[in-house]
Amino acid sequence: MTDSMTEARAHDLDRSDPGWRELFLVPPADGGDHTESAYLAGNSLGLQPRATRGQLCEDLDDWARFGVEGHHDAKRPWYPYHELLTEPAARLVGALPAETVVMNSLTVNLHLLMVSFYRPRGNRVRILIEDSAFPSDSYAVRSQARFHGLDPDDTVVRLRSEREVLDHLRTDGDTVALVLLGGVNYLTGELMDIPAVTAAARAAGSVVGWDLAHAAGNVPLRLHEWGADFAAWCSYKYLNAGPGALAGVFVHERHLDDPSLPRFEGWWSTDAATRFEMSPVSRPPASADAWQVSNPPIFAMGPVRTSLELFDRIGMPALRERSLRLTAYLEGLLDEVLPGRPVELLTPRDPARRGAQLSLRVEPPHDAGGLARRLRHEYGVITDAREPDVLRLAPAPLYSTHHDCWRAADALAREVS
Numbered sequence: 502m503t504d505s506m507t508e509a510r511a512h513d514l515d516r517s518d519p520g521w522r523e524l525f526l527v528p529p530a531d532g533g534d535h536t537e538s539a540y541l542a543g544n545s546l547g548l549q550p551r552a553t554r555g556q557l558c559e560d561l562d563d564w565a566r567f568g569v570e571g572h573h574d575a576k577r578p579w580y581p582y583h584e585l586l587t588e589p590a591a592r593l594v595g596a597l598p599a600e601t602v603v604m605n606s607l608t609v610n611l612h613l614l615m616v617s618f619y620r621p622r623g624n625r626v627r628i629l630i631e632d633s634a635f636p637s638d639s640y641a642v643r644s645q646a647r648f649h650g651l652d653p654d655d656t657v658v659r660l661r662s663e664r665e666v667l668d669h670l671r672t673d674g675d676t677v678a679l680v681l682l683g684g685v686n687y688l689t690g691e692l693m694d695i696p697a698v699t700a701a702a703r704a705a706g707s708v709v710g711w712d713l714a715h716a717a718g719n720v721p722l723r724l725h726e727w728g729a730d731f732a733a734w735c736s737y738k739y740l741n742a743g744p745g746a747l748a749g750v751f752v753h754e755r756h757l758d759d760p761s762l763p764r765f766e767g768w769w770s771t772d773a774a775t776r777f778e779m780s781p782v783s784r785p786p787a788s789a790d791a792w793q794v795s796n797p798p799i800f801a802m803g804p805v806r807t808s809l810e811l812f813d814r815i816g817m818p819a820l821r822e823r824s825l826r827l828t829a830y831l832e833g834l835l836d837e838v839l840p841g842r843p844v845e846l847l848t849p850r851d852p853a854r855r856g857a858q859l860s861l862r863v864e865p866p867h868d869a870g871g872l873a874r875r876l877r878h879e880y881g882v883i884t885d886a887r888e889p890d891v892l893r894l895a896p897a898p899l900y901s902t903h904h905d906c907w908r909a910a911d912a913l914a915r916e917v918s
């Protein structure tokens with residue numbers, strides 16, 4: 502390695518650019534020379550903020566102390582609890598509070614949103630997704646097609662790049678009912694040009710929704726201004742709210758007061774002020790809250806609230822700046838290590854076209870799963886493998902360090918030849 506790539510240099514960079522690691526619990530290393538793991542899997546499951554346990558215990562204590570009266574008397578009353586999450590979630594994705602709600606999990610939310618926004622008519626029935634869409638999204642859109650009596654093989658069009666999406670919209674736009682893409686692709690780490698694709702889809706007369714699972718908390722977003730019809734994201738990846746954490750939803754303001762929109766409703770879809778009038782007919786508020794169905798799980802909302810407080814405190818601009826530095830540093834290390842080895846970088850080189858994730862394609866005889874296991878057990882480096890051949894490394898700017906990146910590159914240099 503060149504001088505700029507030594508372990509000492511990694512430590513120097515961590516002294517001048519330390520991030521916020523002390524706010525998190527970092528898993529112990531399973532192997533190697535260090536006590537903490539080099540955790541580069543925050544794109545799959547973010548780490549636990551130290552503040553989460555105490556705040557969750559407060560909510561549990563209020564249940565013990567108040568029973569049902571906790572709906573109104575708890576320190577953070579349960580009845581309006583979800584509203585505590587709305588403004589910070591809206592700030593995170595560049596939405597208005599009225600356009601935002603935290604509820605359910607991601608794929609469930611995609612379905613609830615497609616009930617409203619995927620309305621095939623006449624020739625306009627197709628759903629465009631990326632060919633490398635996360636399988637859950639693919640299953641969701643295929644099952645939506647079937648729900649409408651359509652053949653998913655004819656209805657769902659899988660395209661290989663942003664260019665193909667834009668071309669398809671230009672040539673066959675009048676057949677497209679919905680464009681549903683990942684803002685940051687889960688496999689390659691590519692960040693789409695969300696405003697450009699959104700504008701093209703709308704110009705073609707299509708509805709456009711974004712799955713922001715890998716974008717929320719990773720890259721700056723301005724959903725309201727970009728004009729997407731809807732979006733959804735999970736909170737357990739870059740948002741560190743814990744496994745299966747509650748997810749977020751965005752519905753653009755222009756749809757909030759549209760009585761013609763179909764929607765699946767329950768008692769939490771009706772206006773909170775009149776909910777206990779027990780009327781047989783709902784009166785949905787002119788906000789994303791109208792997409793809620795059930796009363797929400799308080800103990801699942803606590804960790805989302807704790808996490809969003811961190812994002813509010815630090816702010817996406819500062820996080821993105823550190824992310825750009827850290828990812829470029831990891832890229833530089835990999836550029837030292839990879840030439841001559843059977844590994845190639847899949848992620849775009851342009852920092853504006855990616856978030857915190859660098860994906861590597863490994864060639865036989867190596868396989869991604871085996872390599873990830875060896876990195877973990879022999880070096881304490883936690884990465885994420887997508888079988889058969891993709892290894893994903895995500896230096897999450899909140900808690901990953903330059904030294905974590907150095908350990909990953911050093912371990913790859915030793916393991917892959």
Ligand SMILES: *Cc1c(COP(=O)(O)O)cnc(C)c1O
Nearest residue numbers: 606607608635637687712714735
């Ligand atoms: C992580 C992820 C999911 C996971 O879906 P859940 O409903 O949270 O289980 C779905 N889609 C994408 C693009 C993802 O990255």
